[in-house]
Amino acid sequence: MNPEIQDKLKLTNEQKEKVKTINQEAGEKMRDLFQGGFNEEARTKMTQLLKETMDKITGVMTDDQKKTWKEMTGEPFEVQFQPRNRD
Numbered sequence: 001m002n003p004e005i006q007d008k009l010k011l012t013n014e015q016k017e018k019v020k021t022i023n024q025e026a027g028e029k030m031r032d033l034f035q036g037g038f039n040e041e042a043r044t045k046m047t048q049l050l051k052e053t054m055d056k057i058t059g060v061m062t063d064d065q066k067k068t069w070k071e072m073t074g075e076p077f078e079v080q081f082q083p084r085n086r087d
Contacts, residue, residue: 008072009065018060026053047078 001023006016026049033045058066 005072009061009068011061011065015060019057022053022056022060026050 001020011019029049030046033042033049036042058069061069
């Protein structure tokens with residue numbers, strides 16, 4: 001949704017709208033996901049949701065845009081969430 005990134009990727013207005021819709025749907029799912037609290041199951045589902053969302057967004061991109069995105073973001077990595085100590 002960042003205009004600078006949209007410009008670098010040269011997204012069309014149609015692509016911008018599709019990405020906006022994908023992000024809105026993911027946001028709704030994320031809110032629903034955490035209604036029961038932030039536990040291990042929610043973290044696992046959140047990780048999957050973020051991956052699915054990114055896959056949908058890159059699915060909207062052309063091959064050249066995907067190449068530019070990869071150059072901008074580098075190699076993918078996985079974030080590991082650790083429970084906090086509540087002393």
